[in-house]
Amino acid sequence: MNRSIAYENSRHQLIRQLVYFDEKRSAFLDQYFPNYSKDRTQTEQLLGAYSETLERILHENTPDSLNGTVLIGSRMRLDYLDDGSAEEYTIVFPHQADPYNNWISFLSPIGSQLLMARHNGTYSLDVPSGAMKVQIAKLKYYHCSDL
Numbered sequence: 001m002n003r004s005i006a007y008e009n010s011r012h013q014l015i016r017q018l019v020y021f022d023e024k025r026s027a028f029l030d031q032y033f034p035n036y037s038k039d040r041t042q043t044e045q046l047l048g049a050y051s052e053t054l055e056r057i058l059h060e061n062t063p064d065s066l067n068g069t070v071l072i073g074s075r076m077r078l079d080y081l082d083d084g085s086a087e088e089y090t091i092v093f094p095h096q097a098d099p100y101n102n103w104i105s106f107l108s109p110i111g112s113q114l115l116m117a118r119h120n121g122t123y124s125l126d127v128p129s130g131a132m133k134v135q136i137a138k139l140k141y142y143h144c145s146d147l
Contacts, residue, residue: 007063010073010141017072018054021047032094032107046112053116066141070117072106077138078114081122086137091115 021028025047033040050072057065070076075090090103091114097105104111113125119139124131 007066010066011058011061013073014054014058014066014071018051018058021051043107043112046115050116067139068119070114070136070139071141072115074139074141076114076136076140079135079137081133081135088138089114090142 025044028047029040029044033043053069054071057069057071067074070091072091072093075088077086077088079086088102089110090101091106091111092098092103094105094107097103097108106112106115109127110125113123114136117123117136119136122133122135124133
């Protein structure tokens with residue numbers, strides 16, 4: 001596939017995400033957080049920040065901005081700085097999560113901490129066993145996460 005066609009398909013997918021979260025945010029929140037709670041409020045804030053990030057990326061309109069931030073549909077390699085291991089993950093919508101293929105929901109504890117993270121950034125992820133230091137060593141938007 002031609003690189004410019006792939007880039008335009010990616011832009012189209014991001015626009016669809018932006019429209020979806022604008023028009024269906026309440027229904028999405030009701031589906032995953034039917035009762036008003038701290039988790040629902042935090043997710044609503046996350047979606048607001050994510051929408052702003054999408055608007056910025058679409059405004060910048062460059063492949064570097066598209067592949068420089070973890071988005072729904074991004075594939076990344078995480079380097080675990082404490083033990084030197086690495087693992088690849090793809091961030092997807094909740095209904096597409098597949099832990100056997102390392103497709104993790106952006107609503108999962110790890111997915112929500114990685115959403116909007118930056119390429120080459122170093123982060124401390126809160127996990128049940130404590131905190132893990134990771135670096136996003138590789139990042140590419142694959143627009144594999146459909147609504």
